[in-house]
Amino acid sequence: MKLHCNDCDQRFELSEFRYACSCGGLLEVEQDFSRLDSDELKRSFNQRLSDRMSPYASGVWRYKELIFPELEERHLVTKYEGNTGLYQADKVTQYTGLRKIWLKCQSENPSGSFKDNGMVVAVSHGKSLGLDKFTCTSTGNTSSSLAMYSSLIDRQAYVFVPNQNISLNKVLQTVAYGAKVIAFDGTYDQGIAFLEKHHPELGLYICNSINPFRIEGQKSIIYEIAQYLQWELPDWIVVPGGALSNVSALGKGLADLYALGFIRKLPRVALVQAEGASPFHKMMSNKQDTLQPEPHPNTIASALNIGHPPSWKKARQTLRNTDGITVSVTDEEILNAKAIIDQSGIGCEPASASTVAGLKKLHASGEIHADETAVCILTGHLLKDTEVLRKYHLENARGALFANPIRQSALDIDQIITL
Template structure:
């Protein structure tokens, strides 16, 4: 196991955490040696851990430790029992998108309410093992609340940079409640990420944004767990929202590694869905370009993917090539329409999470995804992460206080 630059190929030991990007400016990724991996033994081992209720292997991330981080010592694992999220065969979502079957992977069921926990448990475990006392990140909300939760659990200091006015109240409240030090950053998320990448080591911070390669390893567990839940046979498509693009990078990496080991016999195609007002990656792919042009003022109601300069775009572009993937961009109206379908199915999600279903519908209507195909849509965050986005469908007067007799009469009239 080693850290390798995706641009120049330079490698180093994973204990050498800094700098978190290569001298050439390229991102680092964890490379495993799976040449001796035995798929049948791994399946049996993972099955045996399903019965555990306590300890690190009860986690839906660390259950797959051999594929995630085989070298970190168990004593250094910082876990809140993350993962173990539901995978739901959702007929209303399939009807809405116009495909044969849709599975919803509800990452909002994680301890802090988003998919960030899958990656954060690994990043924080590595930081704690290296002796860091201060963890840091820039965030549009979910990364901040996840990191703050793990820092509190591990007894570590947490420092968070957020775009003022650009974070949903629920996410900010979580972050503050867990005890993080929160600072506004002029210029927003993109500037915060660049600042921490440049000065984190100098300031003595262990930075847990998505350029931290161990975040990506943890997030692989989303698709590994889904494969396990489905008997190691995945749907035709994996569809997910695209913000910082760490999830696209991670899930693609996990799929390719499982195929190389023999845990799955084919690699599903990947579809990355961005919001129209924050879609620099989609624009690059659609135009056939090789360099991402940042969006200086990203705009979308889906705050979790309101990112104009995604740090993991090069990794995501490689994943699309290797997984025969596609991209699309959907409007805020399409996102909110898809959200209503997911909410009223009894599962629910924040707006950014609904972008996946909105994109699936668009791609099916355009013929990219066949009507008889199946898809797994990753719901990245919980319904209450951005409760302000919910609009009550009843008029204001219906919410006025009613006397008991009047209320009974009203109820009787609508039976």
């Protein structure tokens, strides 16, 4: 295993661990799969599905040979993350107009979001280095995941959160896990820049998506989808885009599976951003070579409220490799899609619902056809942002097509019948 820079092609040994190349490009973990037997791995992965108590019961460490083979077992951290549901829902299928879709509910992770898949590997790597201070800048999900794993191994998490456009639920979850939370005036992007500059003098190990081991863990989401579907992936994988680490990770996972012969073809990837925070979509739509940051991103989907996504180059490579596309959706489209997902008995936070909103929009525009199939990645739990729920259902929010208000009534049979 080595660290590789896609920008300038430099390589570094793991013992020279760093977050970025000397040229400024982000690094990724490079692995040699040439000696792996895919049939043997499939058997091993299937056997581990029956495990319950070892680290390999994890939906991440089940695939250790593809994620971090060199990590000693004593350093493996786990809360049996992954193992999340892959569901079909008639209401959602009808809403999007496609023949068949699945919802991959990363909301069922221990901290309630997809961040656990990547965070468990980053924290395990930090533990193997003997470090005891972990940090991130976050709009919420990253912070709660880091706080959970840090407390699990009795390490301290230092979390930086912007004062605006975040969900208090996520911050309270982070506080409850025991992290030291520092709220600051500024954006997510400014928080990342601060940590990149000052982490050495503060003695902090960064667990944001600039950490290449985060990406290695998040690859497991696509591995798990493929295994659950008997290694036959659908036509499309639809992903929400904030920092763009998830689409980068899933793209890397798809490349792994194809190179190893686990899958026969690559599905296309659709990346969905909120209109108020869509610098990557604008770059791709305008066929530009460089991303122009949005200094004041603004969307009700707090996990997407990022104006300068650090992983945009990796995300662009994923779309190029998979003949992928991008789309942006309004907050109203996000919230109405969320209501459909919630009322299907599945539920998700607003950022997750952007995938269903985006799929519906892409079908309506003819980009995705009715006879195609798709998996939508749902990244966060229904209760990650209860303020959004309150406004949509109880305050008659603008454009709320599927609001379900609380009915007031006396305990009178005649009144109850009329409700």
